Amino acid sequence: MxxxxxxxxxxxxxxxxxxxxxxxxxxxxxxxxxxxxxxxxxxxxxxxxxxxxxxxxxxxxxxxxxxxxxxxxxxxxxxxxxxxxxxxxxxxxxxxxxxxxxxxxxxxxxxxxCLELLHQRVTSYQVDEANGSIGLTLIEDFEPIIYESKKHLKEEDKQAANKDNIDDMSINELDSSFIPSTIVDKDFIQTARPFFGSAKIFKLWGIVKNVMKQAKLEAVTNDVIESVKESFKTTVFMYKADRIRSSFENYFFGVLSSMLGAAKRREVMSNGEGIFYNWLEE
Known part of the structure; x- marks a missing residue:
């Protein structure tokens, strides 16, 4: 040249x-x-x-x-x-x-x-790895419940009294109180429940666990859960402000990756294991 x-x-x-x-x-x-x-x-x-x-x-x-x-x-x-x-x-x-x-x-x-751009540019293959390409729909977009006549409901109630209903119900019909707090942090459930149903909250927590694994964070500490909640709230806000160009889960994954990366750095520094130095003069 x-x-x-x-x-x-x-x-x-x-x-x-x-x-x-x-x-x-x-x-x-x-x-x-x-x-x-x-x-x-x-x-x-x-x-x-x-x-x-x-x-x-x-x-x-x-x-x-x-x-x-x-x-x-x-x-x-x-x-x-x-x-x-x-x-x-x-x-x-x-x-x-x-x-x-x-x-x-x-x-x-x-x-x-630019942190916002860094969040938005998380590539789709990373989201696929972390979340199995699941799609999320905000609760306001759910189809409305169609109420049937009381007479018809009473007939169905009589039939239901003679059989178990659990096999006829989907996970989406369970409210968030059924989500085990031993699997999904209860603070995250409370934060997400106004926006998503049980199945979506459970799947969103799957993103959290995968990003934690990626960041080498083993325990859901107070610092971690606060970062998770802040990431979720940021994603909801940006979604409602029509600032997300990709998908809800893609943006959540990006924000969460940065937030938990920062949490990991705080953990490392608090343990005296990491001291930053001038990278450019290596």
């Missing part, structure tokens, strides 16, 4: 940061929020892009082969890491032009840290 062929004056219009310090701050924040959720190769590639984005702050001209050589990973791993960084909204790509106006090289641009 001939660097002199690139129109740097035009290219600086795409700069995403006003200074290297500002870029470094965003990289630190990204690492803090994703390091428990992604392979180490993703962190290493982000750090490498940061070190290679100084001439035009936030913009890297490095080819995948160069990044692979510099980090020691294979081209396949580099490609996967870049795709993951782009999926999370951490980087994007820009097609540059020469001074003559002809298409030139494609560069990677590190984007300023």
């Amino acid at each position: 001939e660097i002199q062929a690139i129109n740097f004056e035009e290219l600086r219009k795409y700069e995403s940061f006003s200074s290297v310090a500002e870029m470094d701050k965003s990289i630190y924040e990204y690492i803090e929020f994703i390091r428990f959720d992604v392979p180490q190769s993703v962190i290493d590639v982000l750090l490498y892009l940061g070190r290679a984005s100084l001439r035009c702050v936030g913009l890297s001209f490095m080819k995948q082969a160069t990044i692979a050589k510099g980090t020691g990973y294979s081209r396949k791993t580099i490609n996967k890491a870049l795709k993951m960084l782009e999926a999370f909204g951490i980087v994007d790509s820009v097609r540059t032009k020469t001074k003559a106006g002809r298409p030139s090289v494609k560069i990677m641009r590190i984007l300023p840290f």
